[in-house]
Each structure stands twice: as C-alpha cells, then as structure tokens.
Amino acid sequence: xTKTRQIAxxxxxxxxxxxxxxxxxxxxxxxxxxxxxxxxDFLEVAAPKLHFLTGQQLDRLRNxxxxxxxxxxxxxxxxxxxxxxALERFVVSYDLWEERFSVVRLRNFRRSxxxxxxxxxxxxxxxxxxxxxxxxxxxRPLWLKLEIRSAESxxxxxxxxxxxxxxxxxxxxxxxxxxxxxxxxxxxxxxxxLDDLRRQ
Amino acid sequence: MAARFFLxxxxxxxxTCASWAHFPGTPASVEPATYAMALSMLNCPGMxxxxxxxxxxxxxxxxxxxxxxxxxxxPEATGTNVNSRYTVESISLSPNGGYRLSxxxxxxxxxxxxxxxxxxxxxxxxxxxxxxxxARSVTFRVARGQQPAxxxxxxxxxxxETNFDVSLSKLxxxxxxxxxxxxxxxATFGDNVLTFAGLSNADDSVDRYSGIRARFxxxxxxxxxxxxxxEFDAFRDQFDNATLSVLSNKNDSSLGAGAFRSRLNVEPxxxxxxxxxxxxxxxxxxxxxxxxxxxxxxxxxxxxxSALRYHxxxxxxxxxxxxxxxxxxxxxxxxxxGSGAAYTxxxxxxxxxxRHQRELVEVALKAGVIYGQAPLFERFVLGNTSTLRxxxxxxxxxxxxxxxxxxxxTYGYRIMRVFYDTGSVWDRGxxxxxxxxxxxxxxxxxxxxxxxxxxxxxxxxxxxxxxxxVFIAGMNF
Numbered sequence: 001x002t003k004t005r006q007i008a009x010x011x012x013x014x015x016x017x018x019x020x021x022x023x024x025x026x027x028x029x030x031x032x033x034x035x036x037x038x039x040x041d042f043l044e045v046a047a048p049k050l051h052f053l054t055g056q057q058l059d060r061l062r063n064x065x066x067x068x069x070x071x072x073x074x075x076x077x078x079x080x081x082x083x084x085x086a087l088e089r090f091v092v093s094y095d096l097w098e099e100r101f102s103v104v105r106l107r108n109f110r111r112s113x114x115x116x117x118x119x120x121x122x123x124x125x126x127x128x129x130x131x132x133x134x135x136x137x138x139x140r141p142l143w144l145k146l147e148i149r150s151a152e153s154x155x156x157x158x159x160x161x162x163x164x165x166x167x168x169x170x171x172x173x174x175x176x177x178x179x180x181x182x183x184x185x186x187x188x189x190x191x192x193x194l195d196d197l198r199r200q
Numbered sequence: 201m202a203a204r205f206f207l208x209x210x211x212x213x214x215x216t217c218a219s220w221a222h223f224p225g226t227p228a229s230v231e232p233a234t235y236a237m238a239l240s241m242l243n244c245p246g247m248x249x250x251x252x253x254x255x256x257x258x259x260x261x262x263x264x265x266x267x268x269x270x271x272x273x274x275p276e277a278t279g280t281n282v283n284s285r286y287t288v289e290s291i292s293l294s295p296n297g298g299y300r301l302s303x304x305x306x307x308x309x310x311x312x313x314x315x316x317x318x319x320x321x322x323x324x325x326x327x328x329x330x331x332x333x334x335a336r337s338v339t340f341r342v343a344r345g346q347q348p349a350x351x352x353x354x355x356x357x358x359x360x361e362t363n364f365d366v367s368l369s370k371l372x373x374x375x376x377x378x379x380x381x382x383x384x385x386x387a388t389f390g391d392n393v394l395t396f397a398g399l400s401n402a403d404d405s406v407d408r409y410s411g412i413r414a415r416f417x418x419x420x421x422x423x424x425x426x427x428x429x430x431e432f433d434a435f436r437d438q439f440d441n442a443t444l445s446v447l448s449n450k451n452d453s454s455l456g457a458g459a460f461r462s463r464l465n466v467e468p469x470x471x472x473x474x475x476x477x478x479x480x481x482x483x484x485x486x487x488x489x490x491x492x493x494x495x496x497x498x499x500x501x502x503x504x505x506s507a508l509r510y511h512x513x514x515x516x517x518x519x520x521x522x523x524x525x526x527x528x529x530x531x532x533x534x535x536x537x538g539s540g541a542a543y544t545x546x547x548x549x550x551x552x553x554x555r556h557q558r559e560l561v562e563v564a565l566k567a568g569v570i571y572g573q574a575p576l577f578e579r580f581v582l583g584n585t586s587t588l589r590x591x592x593x594x595x596x597x598x599x600x601x602x603x604x605x606x607x608x609x610t611y612g613y614r615i616m617r618v619f620y621d622t623g624s625v626w627d628r629g630x631x632x633x634x635x636x637x638x639x640x641x642x643x644x645x646x647x648x649x650x651x652x653x654x655x656x657x658x659x660x661x662x663x664x665x666x667x668x669x670v671f672i673a674g675m676n677f
Contacts, residue, residue, distance in 0.1 A: 064342025064351065066281035066319060091280040096344050096351060102282035114282065 034187045036144045038197055042130035043075060045146055046123075050187055053092065053101070053118040057150050057183050061094035061101070068092075068106075068151040072174045075131045076143050083136055087174070088129045092121055133194060143190030147174065150183035284317050289345035291353045299333055299357065299424075303477065303513035304521075317342065317351055329355055334388070336360045363388040369397070372585045373673040376592040377402045380585075384413075393417040403584045406443060406576045406593075406600040409463075411435035425473045429483075433465040437577070439492075443598040460489040460499070463577070469505065481507040485531065489575060499540040501575050503533035521555040531578065543572030547580075547604075560612035566623070570602035580604035582625040582635070589621050590637035590659030590670045601625035605632065615642045617657065636662040641672070 034045040052069060053061065060067050068091045076082040089106040095114075101121035104112040105128050113124050126146075136142065178184040279285075291309050293299050301309075305328050312321055322340050330338040336358045345352045364387050371381040384397035395415040402408035417429040439447070439459050447459055469483025487501040507529040514522045528548045533539040547568035554561050566587065568580050579600030583591035587606050606623030618640045624632035641657025657672045 064281075064283050064317075064353075068280075093280065093282040095282045096342065097286065097349065104280050106280070 034144065034146050034189045036189050036192060036197060038133075039127075039130055041132060041134040043133040043144065043194075043197075044130040045073065045126055045144060045189070047126060047146065047187060050146075050148075050185060051118070051122060052148050052150070052183065052185050053122055055183065058118075061092060064094070064096055066091050066093040069125065070149045070151070070173055071125065071129050072145075072147040073129050073131055074145045074147075075133065075136065076145070077140060078143070083142075084131045084133070086129050086131045088125075090125045090128070092125075136194060138194035141191035141193060143188060144192075145188045146186070148183075148185040149173065149178060279319075281317070281319050283342055283351060284319065286317050286345075286349050286351045288313050288315055288317055289347060289350035289352050291355070293329075293355045293357055295357070299329075301329065301332055303511070303523075304515050305329060305332055307513070307515050312353075317353075322353060326355060329357070333357060334360065334363055334365075359390070360388070368675070370399075371673075371675040372403055373671075374403065374585050375671040376594075377584060391419045391421075393419065403586075404581065406579055406581055406598070407437040407439050407459075409435040409437050409577070411462075427471040427473075429469050429471070431465070431467040431469075433467070434462070435465075436462045437492075439576075440594045440598060442594045443576075446598045459492045459576070461492040462490045464488045467505065477512045478508070478510050481505075481509070484537070486537075499575070500538060501533050501541055501578070502537035502539040503531045504537065505532075506530045519557070521553075523553040523555075524551070526550045533572075533574075541573045541575060543570055543574040543578070545570045545574060545578055558614050560610070562608075562610040562612075564606075564608040564610075566604065566606040568604040574602065576600065580625050582606055582623045585672050585674050587621065588623045588635055588637055588661075589619065589639050589657070589672055590661040591635055592670075596635065597625050601627050603628060603632065612643070615644070617641050617643055617655065619657075619659075621659075638662060639672070 034047040034050065036043050036045055057067050057069075068089055071086075071088045071090065073086040074082050075084045087107075091104045091106060093102050094100075095102060098115065100114070101116045101118060102112065102114045103116065103121050103124050104110065105125075111128060113121075116124060131144075291313055305325070308321075308325055308328070312318065312325070326338045326340055329335070338355050338357050340353055340355045342351050342353055344350075364385065366385050367383070369382050369384050371379075373379050380399075380401045380403040382397050382399040382401070384395055386393060386395045388394075393416070395413075395417075397413040397415075398411075399413060400408065400410035411434045413431065413433050415429060415431040417427060419427050421428060437460055444459060465485060465487040467483060467485045469481050471479050471481040473479050483505045485501075485503045485505050487503075489499045489501060491497060491499070507527060509527045511525045512523075526549065528546070530547075531543075531545040533541060533543050535542055545568070547566075549564070549566045551562065551564045570578065570580070576599065579602060581593040581597070581600045582588040582604065583593035583596045587608065588596070593600075604623070604625045606621070606625075608619060608621045608623075610617055610619040612618075618638075620636070620638055622634060622636045624634045626632045637659050639657050639659030641655055643652050643656075644654035653675060655672070655674045659670050659672055660667050661670075
C-alpha cells in the first residue's frame, strides 16, 4: 500500500502540473499571454508574443488588400461579471512599394500610422485600444481578455461606412462565433490587482 | 469628414474613444460611440476634460460637414488602404482563358486603368465579373507595377467545374398569336456548354413550330478566338388555316416547299472572333422537311450559313449608355449540298439604344431579301410581338414574303414605353404595302424580372375601319 502511494503521488503531481500548464496556456496566462499596464487612467495591454499579421492575413496584405481586424478588450471581475469593454476596428494594409504596414483606427477619432514593420503595426493596434479603470477597485482580483478577429476574405459588408464603424456593429460581430474563414486570436491575463500594476 | 483629423489635438488621450462601460441592461444596439466616450469621460477623475471634449466634438461635427475649400488629409490617411495612392497600371484576368466580358464591364476596366487604386470599385467590378462569367468566385490581388508608384491588378477567376442553369429563357404572349416560349437547361463543363431546350413558337415564323433543341458549344479555342458548336433541332410544325387555305389555292413559284409536318435540322458552325465585339460565324444547316401530305415526299433544305455580328455598349461618365446590336446573316441553299430547293436569304438588323438617366430611345431597323425558292419556315414575317406590333402576321401575309423592311422607334421614361412600328413584307415583283402601328406599355424596372426583361403593352394597328387592340406580354424577348 505504501509502495503504491509512493508511485501514485509523483504521477498525480506530474498530471496536475501538465493540466495546470495546459490550462494556463489555454487561458493565455503563459509566457505568450497579454500583460496589462497602466496608461494614464486607462488599462492597455502589451502582447509581445502575440502576432496576428501572419498566415492568410499576411498573404492578403501582401496581395494589396486592406484587412480589417476587430479587437475586443474585456475587463472582468470573474467569469460572467464583465466590468468594462473596449471595442475597436483597425484596418491594416501593406504598402507594396515601401514594404511597410499602415494601420487606420476606424472608431471615433480616427487615427492612422504608416511606415511600420509588422511588429510595430501590431503594437500600434494594442496601444490604441484601452479600458478606463479609474472606477475599478484597485484591490479586487481582475481578469483582462483580448480577442482579435480578422474580417473574412470575402467581405459581405464594406470595411466601414463614412462614419467609420459603429460600436453596435462590433458588438454584433463579437456576439457571433468565429467562422472558419476568419483569423482568431485570444489571450487572457489574470487574476491581477490594479494595485500590483506599476504606473507608467 | 476629412477635416476631423485636424481637430484632434495630439494631447488628447489616445484612448478616450475606444471604451464602453458595460452596464447590465444597456441596449447595445442603441449605444452610440459618442455616448460611450462621454460616459468614459464622466467617470473619469479628470472630468475637467469634459467641456473640452464637448467643444472638440461639436467643432469636429461642424467642420466635418464643410465639403470643400479646406485642405484635405493625405490620401493614405483618409483611405483605409495605403495603396490607394498608387496608380493602376494594368488590369488583367487570371488564368488567361480568353474571357468574354460585356462592353460595360470592359469599359469599367478601362476606366480604372490610369486612375488611383480604388478598392471599392474593384470590389464592385469583381462582383460583376463573377456574374458575367458565372464563376465560383473572382478575387483580385494587387502587385507592384513596372513603373514607380504604379500597381498591377489581377482578377483571379475561380471557375465552377460544372454549372447547371435551368431557365425559362423566353416567354411571349400575343392575344392574336397565343403563347410562345422556350425553357432550357444549360450545363457547363469547363469550356463545354450543353444546352437542351423545349420550345413552342408561333411568333417569328409562318408556322408554329414546337419541339426540342439540343446544342453543344466548345468555347475558347485558339486562345479564345474560335468557338465551335453543333445544334440539333426536331420540330413539329402547325400552320394556320389561313396559311393552308392560301397554300392550297396558290401555285407560287417562289415557294420552295409546301406545308410540312415536321423538320429535323443539324447545324454545325464555327464562330471566329475577328476583333471584339465583331464575330463571324460560318456553318452548314442540313434540314429535312417531312411533308404534311401522306403521299408527299420529304424535302431537304441544306444551306451554307454565315453571320456577321457586332454588339457593343458604351457608357460615359454621365452614365449615358449607348448600345448597338447589328447583324447580317446569309443562308445559301444549293443543289450542291443536296438541297431540294435552291435559294439565298439575306437578312440584316440594327438596333440602337440610347439611355440618358430615366429616358430611353431605341431605334430598330430590319431588312431582308430572299432569292430563289425558300421553304415556308425561311420566309419573312411581320406582325408579331417584336415587329409591327398590333398586326397579325397571318392577316398581313399568311405565307410570309421574300422581301421585308421594318423600322421601329421606342421612347421610354422610367418604366413607361411608347412605340411606333412601320414595315412591309411582300413578294418579289409586287409592291410593298406599308403598315404602321402604335402602342404603349410598361416594362419591368428591377426586381425578379430584371431591368427591361418584361414588357406588358397594348398595340393598335393604324388602319381604316375597326381597330382591335392587341395585348402583348413578353419576357426576355
């Protein structure tokens, strides 16, 4: 009996470690995950290992297309208790002559950046979406989730109308499951406390 | 719209627009972005920024409505695609398969070359090309051009392996002549098209012919410059009593054959693209006629056939559309081909349409002459759903004629149409008796029938005495 327990304990420990590692990975809490940080009174994220300008999307960009990416950043106090949510659409295009990326943020106060490398373009997107966190208790455990979806390769609707893209449109988009033809990236950070985050 | 960029100060926090506080029960669909922004600002300890925000937002809206006279942002800033600043050097289709695009689409392609890259226009164009080529999909890619700051656009056409198309391709009703129509099934396998049609037509020939038509076409040979086809027709023919009556009392030397009960036709042809949109078709028609008389002998009408066709459409910047459709056809039946009757039939038609906004003017001309003894189905008729509308072809000339001249003018405004037809059908050696008619109707403007695909009209023959209006309905005719 003692012998059996001696064998079972290390096995259980290894199993727990594997499951934990897998869980952390699936939740985006491993090294590839997002890192929340203060930007004024807002929370933004850094994700140095998250790359969405890859694969099919990169092929489309190199073929001269402008590819819209929809971002959703959600701050929650636990499962099913979202506190704040930020939604944004960024349209990325690749300058065929300069071989650099250009990004346009489409929601209010449209902004754009040009002559960027792929990594710089990804970083620019992340730096231009944030959540107001001044009203959130700083000692409470929080989770931050980033979801990115690329628009489909055959867009049924235009990238944006004259007024940009509406909040309702983005909410609608994220209320549907991702389609096979869409690129989809998701990462999560937490639990963390605002008190623990170093202010810039 | 562009002016808004100048009104956003660099000092404004870059995140102020991007957030939306989530409150249970808040209807997402009515949540305007500005409201979200204001909400964020109100919750912000730095609420002192709020009046500044309101002023800036108001100013941005005011300035946004100023259309001209202000410096515009750089093109790359206003558009979403950075390549929009480059000039389109060329537009091509891939794989290179000698695609047949209509005049308007070809003109649209031409218009885009030399202009700045317009992704929206290219999207529209790809949808139109998809429809025209009945392709599975048409996408485009943009690449560097030969010249600096120029780009090449290539439409990638993904063809359907097979395509079945079932349609009621033509349907006509004339209150004097009755119904005529064609229902067909077309199957496309790569560059091969197989068409089966069932039809009954009392409109464009002396007789009513009903039966089947099977056709095979091989497209895109010789780099798209040659198309081969073969057609098989099996028709049963019915003649109006007036025709049979005249036929029994007449011994006309110009008639190559009397009434026949049925006919079979095999017609191989080759179409050469001389210079788009001009094509030349040459072929043979081997037609066997079975006499309606029990003791009658079968006859044949074997002919060399040829046709020269031209169809072009132009669309200018003001959306004025001009369409020209012209053709000359020749059928020459000789004893050398084993034909019982020897004759030559020349026919030409020209239709010119001009559209300006909601108005339309259409002029159609038709002329033809037959030398020799042509069978009844070859003879010209007038007085149907497309020529001398309001007249009955059986009243005008139950046997048809070997001379024809016809003209028609139509004016349209929105879906309304009024038309005037004039023409004459007669036999050689006799004088032409010119007839005229007037009519009015409505055409389909859009929807399930498509623009101008359906016409409902009432036509009146202009003549002495009692005038009986003729009701005409036609689809795709």
